[in-house]
Ligand code: MBD
């Protein structure tokens with residue numbers, strides 16, 4: 001990817017905009033969140049009071065002006081209009097929620113889900129190629145391994161959902177003109193918990209620069225990049241499911257992911273494929289009891 005604008009021009013001329021991907025992510029979230037959560041009044045009181053107090057502390061500490069307060073108000077309104085609340089929250093907040101949620105987890109490390117998961121991707125056999133275009137760009141990758149329990153028992157029929165960006169850093173269903181399930185699939189492991197998935201290595205992901213999150217990044221002098229990554233959800237009956245991501249050694253943004261979601265255990269070291277084409281790498285998933 002060579003763009004620095006975050007606005008991808010696709011082959012058919014449609015443009016990937018922050019508002020389009022943001023609004024799609026907002027709609028997808030609304031769909032999955034229909035049930036809400038049943039919190040006690042005491043819990044809501046505690047969390048809301050402490051959050052509001054934390055903001056008061058920042059206002060006092062830095063003597064925030066009315067001009068700055070109005071800029072904040074305008075920006076918050078615009079985040080909603082751009083549909084970028086899922087993006088904002090998953091980039092800057094989710095990693096701490098994940099840290100707390102998984103502090104007692106046994107087995108493989110998890111990390112954040114991010115805004116671009118889609119349930120019910122096509123099911124594929126244990127040895128499979130992710131759905132992709134005939135001319136899909138990117139280095140071919142063979143990703144293989146085994147799903148086991150913490151005791152080492154193979155988890156027959158484990159489900160490995162994988163989704164990732166293409167060579168332009170774009171996700172299907174969140175950018176125009178990509179086939180619906182491009183680079184998304186649900187692989188069912190064999191009786192020994194083994195899987196062999198063929199795909200192409202994704203490109204690094206840049207937060208859209210033409211939306212509210214991009215404006216914040218530019219105004220603060222931050223960078224907008226996540227290292228290239230594979231997203232995964234791995235599950236098996238009787239075991240704790242895991243949501244994680246895997247990264248590639250040597251990526252320029254491993255050390256400074258804008259979403260703070262890299263962990264050393266999640267960095268792959270692919271090697272050139274023995275068969276001669278592309279790269280291959282092994283990674284095993286270990287799931288704790290449910
Ligand atoms: C992504 O692809 C992603 O994984 C996260 C966490 C945030 C924004 C885009």
Ligand code: FE
Nearest residue numbers: 114116205231
């Ligand atoms: Fe991602």
